Amino acid sequence: MTRHQLDDLLDLATRVKGKRPGQVLGGKTLGMLFFQPSLRTRVSFEVAMQQLGGHCINLSADDMYELEPSEQAIMDGRAEEHVKDAARTLSRYVDALGVRAAARTGTWTRDRQELLLRSYAEHASVPVINLETVFEHPCQALGDVLTMRENLVSLQGRKLTLLWCNHPEPKSLGPTHSVLQLAALMGMEITLAHPLGFEVDEEVLQRSKDAAADAGGSLQVVNDREVAADGAEVLYARSWGCTKYWDDAEREAMVKRSLQDWRVDAELMARTNQALLMHPLPVRRNVAATDEVLDGDRSRIYDQAANRAHVQKALLMQLIK
Amino acid sequence: MTRHQLDDLLDLATRVKGKRPGQVLGGKTLGMLFFQPSLRTRVSFEVAMQQLGGHCINLSADDMYELEPSEQAIMDGRAEEHVKDAARTLSRYVDALGVRAAARTGTWTRDRQELLLRSYAEHASVPVINLETVFEHPCQALGDVLTMRENLVSLQGRKLTLLWCNHPEPKSLGPTHSVLQLAALMGMEITLAHPLGFEVDEEVLQRSKDAAADAGGSLQVVNDREVAADGAEVLYARSWGCTKYWDDAEREAMVKRSLQDWRVDAELMARTNQALLMHPLPVRRNVAATDEVLDGDRSRIYDQAANRAHVQKALLMQLIK
Amino acid sequence: MTRHQLDDLLDLATRVKGKRPGQVLGGKTLGMLFFQPSLRTRVSFEVAMQQLGGHCINLSADDMYELEPSEQAIMDGRAEEHVKDAARTLSRYVDALGVRAAARTGTWTRDRQELLLRSYAEHASVPVINLETVFEHPCQALGDVLTMRENLVSLQGRKLTLLWCNHPEPKSLGPTHSVLQLAALMGMEITLAHPLGFEVDEEVLQRSKDAAADAGGSLQVVNDREVAADGAEVLYARSWGCTKYWDDAEREAMVKRSLQDWRVDAELMARTNQALLMHPLPVRRNVAATDEVLDGDRSRIYDQAANRAHVQKALLMQLIK
Numbered sequence: 031m032t033r034h035q036l037d038d039l040l041d042l043a044t045r046v047k048g049k050r051p052g053q054v055l056g057g058k059t060l061g062m063l064f065f066q067p068s069l070r071t072r073v074s075f076e077v078a079m080q081q082l083g084g085h086c087i088n089l090s091a092d093d094m095y096e097l098e099p100s101e102q103a104i105m106d107g108r109a110e111e112h113v114k115d116a117a118r119t120l121s122r123y124v125d126a127l128g129v130r131a132a133a134r135t136g137t138w139t140r141d142r143q144e145l146l147l148r149s150y151a152e153h154a155s156v157p158v159i160n161l162e163t164v165f166e167h168p169c170q171a172l173g174d175v176l177t178m179r180e181n182l183v184s185l186q187g188r189k190l191t192l193l194w195c196n197h198p199e200p201k202s203l204g205p206t207h208s209v210l211q212l213a214a215l216m217g218m219e220i221t222l223a224h225p226l227g228f229e230v231d232e233e234v235l236q237r238s239k240d241a242a243a244d245a246g247g248s249l250q251v252v253n254d255r256e257v258a259a260d261g262a263e264v265l266y267a268r269s270w271g272c273t274k275y276w277d278d279a280e281r282e283a284m285v286k287r288s289l290q291d292w293r294v295d296a297e298l299m300a301r302t303n304q305a306l307l308m309h310p311l312p313v314r315r316n317v318a319a320t321d322e323v324l325d326g327d328r329s330r331i332y333d334q335a336a337n338r339a340h341v342q343k344a345l346l347m348q349l350i351k
Numbered sequence: 352m353t354r355h356q357l358d359d360l361l362d363l364a365t366r367v368k369g370k371r372p373g374q375v376l377g378g379k380t381l382g383m384l385f386f387q388p389s390l391r392t393r394v395s396f397e398v399a400m401q402q403l404g405g406h407c408i409n410l411s412a413d414d415m416y417e418l419e420p421s422e423q424a425i426m427d428g429r430a431e432e433h434v435k436d437a438a439r440t441l442s443r444y445v446d447a448l449g450v451r452a453a454a455r456t457g458t459w460t461r462d463r464q465e466l467l468l469r470s471y472a473e474h475a476s477v478p479v480i481n482l483e484t485v486f487e488h489p490c491q492a493l494g495d496v497l498t499m500r501e502n503l504v505s506l507q508g509r510k511l512t513l514l515w516c517n518h519p520e521p522k523s524l525g526p527t528h529s530v531l532q533l534a535a536l537m538g539m540e541i542t543l544a545h546p547l548g549f550e551v552d553e554e555v556l557q558r559s560k561d562a563a564a565d566a567g568g569s570l571q572v573v574n575d576r577e578v579a580a581d582g583a584e585v586l587y588a589r590s591w592g593c594t595k596y597w598d599d600a601e602r603e604a605m606v607k608r609s610l611q612d613w614r615v616d617a618e619l620m621a622r623t624n625q626a627l628l629m630h631p632l633p634v635r636r637n638v639a640a641t642d643e644v645l646d647g648d649r650s651r652i653y654d655q656a657a658n659r660a661h662v663q664k665a666l667l668m669q670l671i672k
Numbered sequence: 673m674t675r676h677q678l679d680d681l682l683d684l685a686t687r688v689k690g691k692r693p694g695q696v697l698g699g700k701t702l703g704m705l706f707f708q709p710s711l712r713t714r715v716s717f718e719v720a721m722q723q724l725g726g727h728c729i730n731l732s733a734d735d736m737y738e739l740e741p742s743e744q745a746i747m748d749g750r751a752e753e754h755v756k757d758a759a760r761t762l763s764r765y766v767d768a769l770g771v772r773a774a775a776r777t778g779t780w781t782r783d784r785q786e787l788l789l790r791s792y793a794e795h796a797s798v799p800v801i802n803l804e805t806v807f808e809h810p811c812q813a814l815g816d817v818l819t820m821r822e823n824l825v826s827l828q829g830r831k832l833t834l835l836w837c838n839h840p841e842p843k844s845l846g847p848t849h850s851v852l853q854l855a856a857l858m859g860m861e862i863t864l865a866h867p868l869g870f871e872v873d874e875e876v877l878q879r880s881k882d883a884a885a886d887a888g889g890s891l892q893v894v895n896d897r898e899v900a901a902d903g904a905e906v907l908y909a910r911s912w913g914c915t916k917y918w919d920d921a922e923r924e925a926m927v928k929r930s931l932q933d934w935r936v937d938a939e940l941m942a943r944t945n946q947a948l949l950m951h952p953l954p955v956r957r958n959v960a961a962t963d964e965v966l967d968g969d970r971s972r973i974y975d976q977a978a979n980r981a982h983v984q985k986a987l988l989m990q991l992i993k
Contacts (some may be wrong), residue, residue, distance in 0.1 A: 072410070076380075077408070077445065087714075090414065110956070115957075123978070313432070315426045333442055335440045483772055632757055636754050652830070653760050660765060
């Protein structure tokens with residue numbers, strides 16, 4: 031995505047938020063495949079399509095056969111249908127296809143390639159929307175950038191801290207990677223903060239640094255949560271998994287036992303420059319952040335969720351002819 | 352609910368049943384959360400919204416994360432999201448929210464408080480509709496009262512027998528409690544009949560007695576099914592669980608072994624004053640009532656189900672602006 | 673179905689495919705019950721209803737209570753509701769009902785009777801559509817006949833080979849039986865080819881022979897795949913189960929070990945008269961047919977799937993008033 035494309039999308043989202051655009055997608059259908067649970071993504075897309083006059087068809091793993099993702103596979107195992115055939119068939123019925131394929135297979139080198147999503151994208155003849163992988167969650171980040179823009183007007187040079195926080199389970203890197211890249215594109219001054227060992231993907235980091243520099247912003251990484259909070263105008267909290275122990279949840283859990291202070295509380299918020307508190311939800315209350323700050327007047331967590339529907343309307347209007 | 356509000360709702364239901372009101376809820380969305388299976392509730396609400404020009408989004412427990420209901424919880428266990436956040440997020444997407452939260456936790460004192468439903472109601476900023484708890488099932492009772500009114504015109508002083516019947520499993524008290532209260536409000540002469548040990552909730556009973564007296568009706572409790580049937584104009588059968596053994600299904604099953612004659616059959620119907628036979632469905636055929644009476648010409652069981660859609664249309668038109 | 677009715681339906685399907693017929697089913701609802709997974713059937717019906725202005729309500733076994741199919745049952749077991757009551761209730765809400773009831777119970781004599789589907793059909797007061805049983809899959813076959821007609825114009829006297837192919841699991845006879853009967857009705861010259869032991873249902877075979885003869889076509893059975901391919905203008909591949917070992921999947925699997933050459937490949941296609949390759953999907957790639965032929969320019973597998981939506985639109989327009 032270029033900066034220009036991003037601005038266009040956000041401008042359209044702002045317009046459709048202000049005034050419903052009518053039945054512009056009348057008779058159109060979005061197919062959504064969920065291989066993991068969903069609340070916001072599912073409901074926000076369904077509401078978006080509905081309000082544009084269209085319709086969503088939702089399938090979960092339970093509704094379908096097991097699918098084979100590998101090319102040239104000799105399908106004598108459990109998988110009843112090839113992803114290729116599912117993608118090509120669905121393309122004959124629907125106008126766009128959303129796929130949530132966020133399973134962990136145990137190898138970061140493999141999971142970072144988003145093979146399943148890319149297989150749908152390769153074989154479908156309609157647009158394919160990423161509804162979250164472990165590597166990217168672009169729709170979440172679009173809603174987040176819209177939320178920041180609504181509050182700060184211009185994002186150029188504004189101080190965003192992306193803060194790792196604690197969580198009992200290993201989480202995907204999707205929201206973090208996507209917010210990082212879009213914030214960089216907007217020229218923000220980004221501080222990425224996490225404990226040692228929780229580095230984000232190297233390629234994403236380098237790409238984001240380059241994009242930030244190009245856009246007149248910056249990106250620094252720190253390993254101290256208090257330093258990270260100092261002077262922030264937006265504090266964006268989220269947990270993510272350790273890519274080094276991607277196949278070893280127990281080891282990650284052990285490491286995290288000493289990281290319980292990586293939690294957002296009033297004291298940390300006090301170090302910021304009256305920062306907006308953001309988190310993509312679902313949030314582990316009183317583990318990732320305290321009730322006090324989540325329910326406080328600087329919290330924008332529900333606006334982020336609400337804006338999902340608006341940016342997705344804009345996206346659907348651009349993607350579906 | 353006051354008598355006046357109830358009459359208003361039933362009048363509106365009668366009007367929308369006679370003539371479809373058009374797209375009055377065009378662009379509106381009802382979110383429905385089902386934590387237990389549903390046939391009638393799910394389909395009747397979905398049809399209702401659709402025929403009013405709106406749309407339902409249905410989520411079951413399988414589609415979502417596990418949710419935490421307790422305030423101030425430190426969420427380091429299995430629950431991935433707090434009910435508070437789910438309710439507030441959904442309120443940003445949908446225009447009303449229906450919740451079926453009829454799980455048994457083992458303690459009647461707790462379950463009668465409908466904590467999960469009330470937590471949604473407290474945190475949502477849109478109207479929340481009870482789609483059944485173990486304590487109340489108001490939408491069922493509204494359809495039932497409409498059905499009685501269609502057959503008997505005025506319900507004032509008409510003889511309704513609410514009859515416990517046998518069932519292999521412990522059932523909720525929802526439909527019984529809700530029918531009891533609405534029938535009382537309508538001024539019916541109610542006989543509540545059940546074996547010793549299957550008393551309904553004391554507070555509901557007292558409230559219903561008071562309401563019946565206020566409305567010029569009455570409410571008596573008997574423990575003899577034949578006495579209960581004598582002269583009834585409506586025989587409303589349903590099983591419900593024993594609140595005393597709420598945590599002990601085996602003990603309840605043992606008690607029920609001697610209660611197999613608590614079943615509606617032609618002989619019992621013959622004691623009534625040509626009563627309408629009602630049951631909220633699903634019904635255990637030849638356990639709760641015989642095929643002969645369920646399929647007989649006094650049976651109104653399918654009208655009750657059909658009227659669910661009509662009263663719910665009226666309800667949605669009143670609740671959603 | 674008569675030949676005349678079939679022609680009418682296909683003509684209507686062709687018309688609605690060329691030009692969307694508008695909101696002719698506005699406000700109408702199709703209820704769909706899936707007791708087995710579905711991709712094409714589910715999505716093609718939902719898209720069809722949507723594009724006609726109507727709506728689908730989908731229920732899977734997980735959403736519902738367990739249902740009792742036997743008449744006069746004393747329902748003191750696990751089933752919470754009788755099929756009779758589900759069918760009659762749903763008939764009060766929806767305008768037509770689709771049922772996928774393709775479970776194997778272990779006895780071919782029983783399963784060939786389609787008891788569950790027929791129970792819905794008997795008790796529902798709205799039209800009931802077969803969404804696949806182990807005995808018939810008429811909607812699939814309708815889409816297939818439309819696909820053949822689009823490619824060959826007239827089907828009279830055209831050479832169709834219905835070819836058994838290998839599959840790791842025992843499959844239903846639904847698509848095979850339904851294609852056989854519709855192709856016979858169209859007067860095609862049909863070769864049914866399968867290994868010894870995989871005979872189709874005798875009654876279906878005889879009925880199809882008679883229909884083919886009546887329509888000026890023919891039906892022969894061979895047990896040699898190469899002979900079957902010679903000169904074919906349509907090669908329709910699909911696996912089906914052995915009715916003799918219907919209750920013994922392991923024995924069927926053992927028999928199939930020596931049948932791995934029952935697979936469509938380029939060599940087999942070369943024996944045909946430039947045949948169209950058809951398969952109802954899902955297909956086991958490189959087991960039932962090779963990637964080369966499935967992805968080749970004679971393959972019509974996605975057209976078959978796409979035509980499901982068009983024939984079903986025609987069907988819905990004829991069934992729903």
